[in-house]
Amino acid sequence: MAYHFDAQQLLNILAARDTFQSNELTEELAIDHQRLIGAIKSLQVKDGLVNTTEVKIRRIELTEEGEEIIQKGSHEFNVYKIVGEKGITKAEIDVKLKLLFTLKDPFLCQKTPFGPIGLGKALQCGWVGMDTRDGGVPVVMRKVAHAEDGLKAQLQLVKDGKGDQLPQNSVAQLKKRKWITESAIKALSVAKGPNFTTSMQKQELDLTSEMISSGSWRGKQFKQYNFSAMGVPPSAGHHHPLLKVRAEFRDIFFQMGFSEMPTNRFVESSFWNFDGLDEFCTFLERSFKHSSNLSNTRPAILMTHFSFQSRRFPLNSRRSISKSYRYDWKLEEAQKNVLRTHTTAVSARQLYLLAQKPFEPSKMFSIDRVFRNETLDATHLAEFHQVEGVVAERNLSLAHVIGLFTEFFRKCGIENLRFKPTYNPYTEPSMEIYAYHGGLRKWVEIGNSGMFRPEMLLPMGLPEDVSVAGFGLSLERPTMIRYGISNIRELFGHKINLEMVYRNPICRLEQKSD
Structure with a gap:
C-alpha cells in the first residue's frame, strides 16, 4: 500500500532525523520516488527551509538469468560437476546443460549455446581439459580436484543489495554475460536549512487591492517572483524548415x-x-x-x-x-x-x-x-x-x-x-x-x-x-x-x-x- 504524504509530513520526518536520502526514504515508506522528489522540490522554493544536494547512486540488479544462476550455479561450474571423474564428450555436456537451464522462452533456450559457453569458460579457468589420447572422440576431463563457483557468490552479493562491493571488472563481466543490469539513478540528499521549521505558513501569490486597503498584507508571506522562469510560449504556427x-x-x-x-x-x-x-x-x-x-x-x-x-x-x-x-x-x-x-x-x-x-x-x-x-x-x-x-x-x-x-x-x-x-x-x-x-x-x-x-x-x-x-x-x-x-x-x-x-x-x- 502506498504511503500518502505531503510537504508537512516530510518536514516532520526531517525534524526527527536531521537528514535523509530520497532513495532510502522511498524504500522505507514504499512510496513513488518521483512523488517524493516533487514534495522535496516544493520545500526548496522556500528560502532556507531545507538544503538539498543531488547524488548519483549506482544500482545493480539481477536479471532473470542471473536469478537462475544463483539457484543452479554458473555454466562453467556445472560443466565441472557434469564431467565427473570419468570424463564426458562435448555433445553430452551440451545436452545436459540445456536440460538444466530452462529459460521462459523455449526457442531462446534451444538457440543459446550453454554447452560451448560453459566448456569454454571452464577451460579458461583451468578446471577441465581435453583428452584425445585414444585418437577417438575428444573427451573432457577434470584437471583440478576442487573448484569454487565465484560467479555465483558475486551474484548472491548483488541479490543481498551489496553489489557496490564488487570490483568494476567483475561487474563488467557479469553485465557482459547478461546476468545483471547496471543503472545510475539520481537522488536528493535533504538536510535542515538555516530557516528550518515544521510550521508552514501558506505563501500568498498575489498582492491584492483588498490586502492593501485592509492592511492584512503585513502579516502574510508572499512567494518571491522567479524572474529567470520561462514564459508560456504563445500558441502560434511555425514555419517548416x-x-x-x-x-x-x-x-x-x-x-x-x-x-x-x-x-x-x-x-x-x-x-x-x-x-x-x-x-x-x-x-x-x-x-x-x-x-x-x-x-x-x-x-x-x-x-x-x-x-x-x-x-x-x-x-x-x-x-x-x-x-x-x-x-x-x-x-x-x-x-x-x-x-x-x-x-x-x-x-x-x-x-x-x-x-x-x-x-x-x-x-x-x-x-x-x-x-x-x-x-x-x-x-x-x-x-x-x-x-x-x-x-x-x-x-x-x-x-x-x-x-x-x-x-x-x-x-x-x-x-x-x-x-x-x-x-x-x-x-x-x-x-x-x-x-x-x-x-x-x-x-x-x-x-x-x-x-x-x-x-x-x-x-x-x-x-x-x-x-x-x-x-x-x-x-x-x-x-x-x-x-x-x-x-x-x-x-x-x-x-x-x-x-x-x-x-x-x-x-x-x-x-x-x-
Whole structure:
C-alpha cells in the first residue's frame, strides 16, 4: 500500500532525523520516488527551509538469468560437476546443460549455446581439459580436484543489495554475460536549512487591492517572483524548415536581380516536360521508371504556332553544325500528361514567352515541387523541391556561367567549388557542381548546370546569338545539412515529427559580405 504524504509530513520526518536520502526514504515508506522528489522540490522554493544536494547512486540488479544462476550455479561450474571423474564428450555436456537451464522462452533456450559457453569458460579457468589420447572422440576431463563457483557468490552479493562491493571488472563481466543490469539513478540528499521549521505558513501569490486597503498584507508571506522562469510560449504556427531555407534562397535570387517564374503547374504535358527540352523518347527520365504518367486525362492542348516540324526534325534547315538526336517525334506522346519531373519545364515555357517579343536579357528562378517515380529511402523521395535559375543573354560564355554560379553559392556561404563535366540531354556543355564539405572532409555534389542546346532554343524563336545558362539543385539537401537531419523522410512527408518543426530555429545562411 502506498504511503500518502505531503510537504508537512516530510518536514516532520526531517525534524526527527536531521537528514535523509530520497532513495532510502522511498524504500522505507514504499512510496513513488518521483512523488517524493516533487514534495522535496516544493520545500526548496522556500528560502532556507531545507538544503538539498543531488547524488548519483549506482544500482545493480539481477536479471532473470542471473536469478537462475544463483539457484543452479554458473555454466562453467556445472560443466565441472557434469564431467565427473570419468570424463564426458562435448555433445553430452551440451545436452545436459540445456536440460538444466530452462529459460521462459523455449526457442531462446534451444538457440543459446550453454554447452560451448560453459566448456569454454571452464577451460579458461583451468578446471577441465581435453583428452584425445585414444585418437577417438575428444573427451573432457577434470584437471583440478576442487573448484569454487565465484560467479555465483558475486551474484548472491548483488541479490543481498551489496553489489557496490564488487570490483568494476567483475561487474563488467557479469553485465557482459547478461546476468545483471547496471543503472545510475539520481537522488536528493535533504538536510535542515538555516530557516528550518515544521510550521508552514501558506505563501500568498498575489498582492491584492483588498490586502492593501485592509492592511492584512503585513502579516502574510508572499512567494518571491522567479524572474529567470520561462514564459508560456504563445500558441502560434511555425514555419517548416524547408520554408525557412526557401525564403533564404529567394532573398539571394532577388539580391542578384532574378525574377520569380510561376510554378503553379504540377501537371505538365509531355511536350513541355520532355520535347520542349529536346529529350528524345527513349531517354531514361522519360520512361516509367522516373516519370508518373496520368491516366484518364484529356490530351494536352498544344500551341499550334509552335514549330512542331522543327521539333520533329531539329535544325535540318538551319545553319548549325549539330544534328540533334533526330528522333521520331510523335504528337500522341507529346500530348500525354505527366506529373512534372523537373521545374525546367517551367523554364522552357518562360523562354518560349521570352522569344515572342523583342529580346531582352533576363534572369529568372523558380523553387517548387517536382515528382519522380523513385524508390523511397533515406536520401530519395517521390516528391521533393527543385531550385532552378536560368540566365538568357547575348554572347554568354561558360566563363560567365561559372562566375554566376560562384557568386550564387558564395552568397549561400559556400566558396570552395569545383565544376566537373557531365552529360545532360538538353545542355551542352554541362557541369556538375561540387562543394567541399568540411564535416565529411570530401567533395559532395550540390547541383547541376549547363548551357541550353541551340536545338532547344532556336525552335522557340530566340535569336541565334542568345545563349541561356541554367543550374539547379534540390531544396532538401541544403536543408538537411543546415538542420543536421540524416534521413530525408524525417524532413518531408506524412511521418515527420511536428516537434521538429516547432523547435528548429530561423534559417540564416552564412552569407559572405561583398
